[in-house]
Amino acid sequence: MFPLPDARGRFGDYGGRYVPETLIPALDELAHEYARARADRAFQAELQRYLRDYVGRPSRLYRADNLTERLGGARIYLKREDLNHTGAHKINNTIGQALLARRMGKRRVVAETGAGQHGVATATAAALFGLDCVVYMGEEDVRRQEMNVFRMRLLGAEVRTVASGTRTLKDATNEAIRDWVTHVRDTFYILGSVVGPHPYPMLVRDLQSVIGTETMQQLEAAEGRRVPDVLVACVGGGSNAIGLFAPFAYLPAERRPRLIGVEAAGHGLASGRHAASISGRKRGVLHGSMMYLLSDDDGQITPAHSVSAGLDYPGVGPEHSYYADAGIAEYVAVDDATALAAFELLSRTEGIVPALESAHAIGYLMELAPSLGPDQVVVVNLSGRGDKDVAEVMRLRAGDGEGDR
Amino acid sequence: MSSGRIAAAFERARAEGRAAFVAYITAGFPDAERFLDYARALLEHADLLEIGLPYSDPLGDGPTIQRASETALAQGATTARTLAWIEELRAGSDKPLALMTYYNPVYCYPQGGEHGFVRRLAAAGADGVILPDLPPDEAGRLLSAARGAGLDTVFLVAPTSTPQRIAEVVKACRGFVYAVSVTGVTGARESLPDEVADLVARTRAATELPVAVGFGVASADSAAAVAQLADGVVVGSALIRAIQSEADAGHPEGALERVGALARELAAGCRR
Numbered sequence: 001m002f003p004l005p006d007a008r009g010r011f012g013d014y015g016g017r018y019v020p021e022t023l024i025p026a027l028d029e030l031a032h033e034y035a036r037a038r039a040d041r042a043f044q045a046e047l048q049r050y051l052r053d054y055v056g057r058p059s060r061l062y063r064a065d066n067l068t069e070r071l072g073g074a075r076i077y078l079k080r081e082d083l084n085h086t087g088a089h090k091i092n093n094t095i096g097q098a099l100l101a102r103r104m105g106k107r108r109v110v111a112e113t114g115a116g117q118h119g120v121a122t123a124t125a126a127a128l129f130g131l132d133c134v135v136y137m138g139e140e141d142v143r144r145q146e147m148n149v150f151r152m153r154l155l156g157a158e159v160r161t162v163a164s165g166t167r168t169l170k171d172a173t174n175e176a177i178r179d180w181v182t183h184v185r186d187t188f189y190i191l192g193s194v195v196g197p198h199p200y201p202m203l204v205r206d207l208q209s210v211i212g213t214e215t216m217q218q219l220e221a222a223e224g225r226r227v228p229d230v231l232v233a234c235v236g237g238g239s240n241a242i243g244l245f246a247p248f249a250y251l252p253a254e255r256r257p258r259l260i261g262v263e264a265a266g267h268g269l270a271s272g273r274h275a276a277s278i279s280g281r282k283r284g285v286l287h288g289s290m291m292y293l294l295s296d297d298d299g300q301i302t303p304a305h306s307v308s309a310g311l312d313y314p315g316v317g318p319e320h321s322y323y324a325d326a327g328i329a330e331y332v333a334v335d336d337a338t339a340l341a342a343f344e345l346l347s348r349t350e351g352i353v354p355a356l357e358s359a360h361a362i363g364y365l366m367e368l369a370p371s372l373g374p375d376q377v378v379v380v381n382l383s384g385r386g387d388k389d390v391a392e393v394m395r396l397r398a399g400d401g402e403g404d405r
Numbered sequence: 406m407s408s409g410r411i412a413a414a415f416e417r418a419r420a421e422g423r424a425a426f427v428a429y430i431t432a433g434f435p436d437a438e439r440f441l442d443y444a445r446a447l448l449e450h451a452d453l454l455e456i457g458l459p460y461s462d463p464l465g466d467g468p469t470i471q472r473a474s475e476t477a478l479a480q481g482a483t484t485a486r487t488l489a490w491i492e493e494l495r496a497g498s499d500k501p502l503a504l505m506t507y508y509n510p511v512y513c514y515p516q517g518g519e520h521g522f523v524r525r526l527a528a529a530g531a532d533g534v535i536l537p538d539l540p541p542d543e544a545g546r547l548l549s550a551a552r553g554a555g556l557d558t559v560f561l562v563a564p565t566s567t568p569q570r571i572a573e574v575v576k577a578c579r580g581f582v583y584a585v586s587v588t589g590v591t592g593a594r595e596s597l598p599d600e601v602a603d604l605v606a607r608t609r610a611a612t613e614l615p616v617a618v619g620f621g622v623a624s625a626d627s628a629a630a631v632a633q634l635a636d637g638v639v640v641g642s643a644l645i646r647a648i649q650s651e652a653d654a655g656h657p658e659g660a661l662e663r664v665g666a667l668a669r670e671l672a673a674g675c676r677r
Contacts, residue, residue, distance in 0.1 A: 008542070018508055018538050020465045021506035022588050024570060055591060165461065174464045181465070184565060184588040285538070286462065298484045299513030300461040311631045 001038075001206060003250055004319070009198020009289075012325060013172030014318030017197040018285045019177075019273045020330050026184045027390065031102050031199040038206070041074065042098065043149045050095050054128070055085050057092075060220035061379070066349040074088070074229070074372035076365065077222070078352070079215055079244065088355065088384030089211060089240045090121035090276040094190055096207040101188035108132040108183065112176040112238070114141055115310035115357065116148025116310065118192030120233045123157035125190070128171075133157040136175040139167040140209035141163055141309045143354045144392050164301040169236075173287050193237025194317035197288030208243025215379055216247060223377055228257050233381035234360040235261040235331065236311035239384035246319075249328050258330065261320060262364045264306035265333035275304035277316040278354035279323050286315040292324065307336035307396070308356035310384075334363040341364060343386060344392060406555050409502035410532045413578035414452045415615040417637055419517045425452040427617055428668055429505065429641030431473040432456050432490055433482025435652035440477075441493060446661045449499055450668035455535065455639070456505035458492075458506035460485045462543075465537045467592030469642040473649065484510055484522075489505040495530025503533035503559065511536065511547070523550040533557035533580045540579035542554075548577060559583050562608050563568050564600045575612035581607055581637060586620045593623035593643045597631065603632045628674030638675050644668065 012237060017027055023337060031145045037043040050055040060080040068076045081089035084377075094111075101109055109131050113119030119135040127135035135157050142149055142161050152159050163169035173195075180189040194201045207263035216226045233241035238261065244258045266274035277292045282295045286301060294302045304314040323329035334342075342362035347353045354362060361380050386393075418425035428451035430444050448454045459482050466474070493500055493568035511534075514522035526534060534556050541545065541560055551558045557580030562571050565588060575582055584603045587594070596635060602671055608616045617637025622628055624643070631638045647667050651660035 016543050017540065018543055019540070020537050020563070020585075021561040021570075021574065022565050022585060024540055024563075025565045025567055146610070164475070170462065174462055177464045178467075178590050205658055282513075284513050285507075287464070288538075295509065295513060297513070297515050299510035300478065301509070305465075395439050 002246060002309060004322070005198060006200055011319045011322035012090040013138070013291045014321040015198055015201055016290050017288060018199040018290070019197045019288045022181050022184060023197070027197055027199065029104070030036035032099060034199055034203055036290070037103060042282070042283045043103065047059045047096055047099055050248045051210065052094065055091050055095060058214040058218070059175065060084055061204065061215060061222065061299050064350055067346065070349050071366060071369040073369040073374065074378045075374065077377065077379045078367060079211060079379055081240065081381060081383050082243065082352070082385035083212060083352065083357070084120050084313055086124050087387065088121065089208060089243060090118040090192060091124065091209055091239045092243070093192065093204050093207045093239065094118070094121040094125040096190070097190045097203070098131060101131060101190070102129050107184060108187045109190050109191060110134045110136070110176050110179045110187055112169065112172040112173065112259065113192065114312060115136050115308065116141065116145040116152070117310060119157070119159070120148050120151050120155070123152040123155035126157060134179065135159050136162050136170060136172040136179070138172045139163045141168055145388055147391070148388055149192050153257065176192055180320070193239040193377045194242045194319055195237045195289060195291070195315060201289065204239050205242045205246055205319060208239050209392045210245045211240065211243035211381065212245060212247035215244065219379070220368055225250070227255060228377040228379045229372070230258040230260060230368065230376070230378040232262060232349060232361045232365055233321060234357050234376060234383060235316060236357065237265050237315070238317040241380050241389045242317060245329060249323060259323070259328065259362065260330055261331045263333045264311035264330055264360055265309060265335040266305040268331055268335050274307040274333065275306040275311050275313060277314060278320065278331040280374045281335055289318045291315050292321045293316050299339060307339060308360065310355070311360065332364055338363040340393065340396065345379065353384050353386035353390070354382055356389045358383045407503060407557050408532045408555060410499070411453060411503070411557050411614055413502050415581060417548060419636065424677050425615070425617065425637040426672040426675045427451060427453045427455060427539065427637050427639040428560060429455040429457060429475050429639060431459050431470065431645060432487040433477035435471045435476060435644070435648055436480045437482065437486070439656065441490060442661055444494055445497065446665040447644060448494065448500055448596055449665060450672040451500070453503060455502045455503050455505045455641070456487065456491060458484060458504060458510055460507040460510055463507060463657060465590055466676070467590040467642060469645050470591050472548065473645045475535060483503055484514065488525055489541055491529040491531050501532040502530065503534040504531050508539040517535050519547050520550040523547070523554045523556055527554035527556050529542055531556065533559055535583060537558040537561055541574055544577060561585050561605065564588050564604050570612045571608055575608065575614060577614070580615055581615040581617050582618050583639070584618045589620065591620050591653055592643055593646060594621035597621055597627060601631070602634050606631050625670045625674030628671050629677040630677045631677060639669050
C-alpha cells in the first residue's frame with residue numbers, strides 16, 4: 001500500500017523496535033496477524049462496514065467560504081474528522097485495532113491518552129466489541145479533560161491516573177507499556193498515534209490514511225482535481241497528519257502538494273516550553289522507536305508543553321521524522337496564544353468549535369492562506385471537535401491559567 | 406578483549422558450588438554524597454555490581470526503581486558523574502561492574518554517541534553494559550563499539566521468548582545472559598512463577614554462558630530458590646527499597662550496616 005516502512009520497521013533512519021525483550025514476540029505476532037488481516041477480504045469488509053455505519057464515514061470535505069473570505073487568499077477546505085462518532089479522527093484507528101484484538105483472541109485492551117480522545121475512542125471500541133478496557137491518563141490531563149474521563153468511565157473503561165514524571169501523555173504511555181509488558185499474553189495494546197515500536201507506526205498510519213484517500217476523491221468531485229496545493233494538519237505524535245498526508249506523500253515530487261505539519265510551540269520555541277519535537281532536530285529513542293524528540297544533552301527526555309493536551313508530547317512519529325529529513329513535508333510551529341485565537345476564529349466565522357489540537361492547524365492557516373492566490377486550494381484536517389476544550393479555554397480566559405505548569 | 410572479570414566471577418561462584426550474587430543500585434541514589442557508600446556496601450557482598458544510570462522514562466522498571474531514578478536525577482545524577490563514580494568504585498575494587506541504563510542516554514552521549522559512550526565506560530573501568538530496551542536486532546552499532554572497547558554485552562531473554570529468539574539473543578551476549586523471571590517490570594515480588602525453571606533450561610540449551618535470573622527476587626529465600634536453577638541471582642528493587650527506607654528515616658546510625666547485612670543475607674541465599 002505504501003512503500004515504507006521496510007521489513008525492519010524503518011522509515012529511513014527512524015522507527016525500529018526499541019522495547020524490552022518480553023514484547024518482541026508480541027510485536028512479531030501483531031505484525032504477522034496484521035499482514036494477514038490486511039489481505040483478508042472479510043476483515044476489510046467488516047472494517048469498512050463499521051467505518052461507514054458506526055463512525056459515519058466518509059467524513060465531509062467542507063468548503064469553508066466564510067473563513068476563505070475572512071483570511072483572503074487560498075480556497076480553504078476542512079476535512080471534517082470532528083464529525084466522526086466520538087468527535088475526532090482517533091476512532092478510525094481504534095475500530096481497526098479492536099477488530100485485530102478480537103481476531104487475535106485478546107479479551108483485554110489497554111491504551112494511553114492525552115486529551116482523552118484516544119481514550120474515549122478506545123473505550124468506545126471496547127464497548128462495541130465487548131472487550132475489557134484500561135486507559136492510562138496523566139494526572140495533569142485528568143484535570144484538564146475531566147469530561148473525557150467521565151465519558152470513558154460511562155463507556156465501561158477503567159481510567160488509571162498516572163502520577164509519575166510529567167503526569168501527561170508521555171508518562172501515560174510509559175505506564176500503558178508497563179501494563180502491556182506485564183499482561184502481554186492476554187492484552188492488546190491499542191496505541192493511539194503513529195509512534196511506538198514497529199508495526200504500530202505503520203498500522204496506525206494505514207488505518208488513518210482513509211482521511212487522505214477520501215480527501216482525494218472528494219476534492220476531485222468538488223474541484224475536478226485530486227491533489228490540492230497545500231495540506232495542513234497539526235502534529236503531536238502525528239496520527240491525523242499522517243492520515244491526511246500519506247496518500248499524497250509518496251506521489252512523485254512534481255505532483256506532490258505542499259504538506260505542512262503544525263507542531264505546538266507552547267509558550268514559544270525560544271522559551272523552551274513547547275512540544276515542537278522536529279524543530280530542534282534532535283534524534284533519539286522514545287516509546288520504542290527512533291524519532292525526533294525533546295531531550296537534554298544527556299539524553300533525558302525533557303517535558304513538553306502545550307495548551308493542547310493532545311499535542312503535549314515530547315516526540316513525533318518516525319514517518320514524520322523521515323518526511324522532515326527527506327523534504328517530503330514541512331514542519332512549522334504555532335504557539336498557545338495563536339491556537340487560542342484560531343479556536344475563536346473558526347467558532348465565530350464558521351460556527352465550528354475545533355479541538356485545541358486542530359486549532360493549531362487553523363492558527364498556521366491564518367498566516368498561510370493570505371499568502372496564497374485565490375486559485376490555490378488548501379485542505380486543513382479538522383482532526384477533532386472542541387467540546388472537550390470549552391471548560392479549559394474558559395478557565396484560561398478567566399486568567400487563572402497564568403503561569404500554569 | 407573483554408576484561409574477563411564477569412566470566413571469572415561466575416566461574417568462581419560455580420567452582421564454589423553456588424550461584425553468583427548480582428546486586429543493583431541506581432547511580433546517584435539516594436543522593437550524590439551517599440551513593441558511593443551504599444554502592445561499596447553492596448559491592449562487599451556481591452559478585453557483580455550493576456550500576457543503573459538513571460533515565461527519565463524507565464519503561465521497564467516498576468515503581469521502586471522509577472522513584473529511585475527520579476530521585477537520583479533530581480539530586481543531580483548525570484552521565485558524566487555516573488562515569489566518574491564508576492571510576493571511583495573501580496579504584497577500590499577488582500569486582501566486575503556493569504552499567505545498566507536505557508538506550509537513549511547512550512545514543513545521545515554528547516562525545517561521540519554510543520561509540521564514545523562505550524569507550525568512556527570501558528576507560529572508567531566497567532566490564533559490561535546492559536540496555537533492557539535495546540534488543541540485539543537494533544544493537545548493531547552498540548555491539549561493534551562494545552567489542553572494540555572490550556566491554557561485555559548482556560541482553561535479556563524473557564518467558565515469552567521463542568527458542569529461535571533465545572538463540573539470537575544469546576549469540577549477542579558476552580559475560581552472561583540475563584533471564585527475566587516474569588512477564589513484567591522490575592520490582593520485588595512475593596513469589597516467582599514456575600516458568601522461570603523452564604526459561605533457564607531453554608536458555609542453557611542455547612548457550613554455554615552463565616544465566617542469571619532477575620526481576621522480582623526479594624529475599625534470601627527467593628534468592629536460594631533461584632540459585633537452585635540458575636548461575637546467578639540479580640536483586641535490585643529489594644535493595645533500593647532498603648536504601649529508600651534508610652533515606653526516609655534520614656540515614657540514621659547503622660544505615661550502611663543494615664543495607665550491607667541485607668546484601669550479606671541475599672549472598673548467603675545464593676549459597677544454599
